[in-house]
Amino acid sequence: MNSDFKIIGQVRKTQGVQGELIIELFTGIEFNDVVPEWLLFQEPEHQGIPVKVIQSSVRNQSLLLKIEGIDSLEKAKKMIGQEVLCAVGELKSGKEFFEIENGYQAHDLLHGSLGTIKNVIQATGQIILSIEHSSGKEILFPFHEDFFISIDRENKKINLKSPVGLIELYLNG
Numbered sequence: 001m002n003s004d005f006k007i008i009g010q011v012r013k014t015q016g017v018q019g020e021l022i023i024e025l026f027t028g029i030e031f032n033d034v035v036p037e038w039l040l041f042q043e044p045e046h047q048g049i050p051v052k053v054i055q056s057s058v059r060n061q062s063l064l065l066k067i068e069g070i071d072s073l074e075k076a077k078k079m080i081g082q083e084v085l086c087a088v089g090e091l092k093s094g095k096e097f098f099e100i101e102n103g104y105q106a107h108d109l110l111h112g113s114l115g116t117i118k119n120v121i122q123a124t125g126q127i128i129l130s131i132e133h134s135s136g137k138e139i140l141f142p143f144h145e146d147f148f149i150s151i152d153r154e155n156k157k158i159n160l161k162s163p164v165g166l167i168e169l170y171l172n173g
Helices: 073-077 166-171
Strands: 005-015 020-025 038-041 051-059 062-067 083-087 105-108 112-123 126-132 138-143 148-152 157-160
Touching: 005 062, 005 073, 112 138, 138 166
Parallel strands: 105 157
Antiparallel strands: 005 020, 005 083, 020 062, 038 051, 038 083, 051 062, 105 112, 112 126, 126 138, 148 157
């Protein structure tokens, strides 16, 4: 995958009979001004090839798209489940959490060290961090901008502010 592009969401379903696609955006995705004119799809036929956006509208964490070359319900259905990529320059800056990788150390303001990030799960529009605590228990942490403080890439450390009761639920349960 080209490093100038980031995964922004996934095609969840179709709308209408003209090939419109509903993209479920991952949490925190915001475009600079308008929806980009070009997107990439992680699909064999379109992988790495820019696809022109003909029409678009943003609704909450969804994006309704009409793209060039997809003009029927049948063609649109083939796109369901495909990841959608966008040029980094089209996204609002400051959304650092795209770059979280396995192996980062998770640190919480209240609880201190939470453990090592073992997996970054991008599902249903939400990013979930799977953190292996020193006790061996798994903590599933919803990675939302309200809980994100900072990231230290040099030391592979992410600083978080956990929601009340979340850590206790995993460690005391």
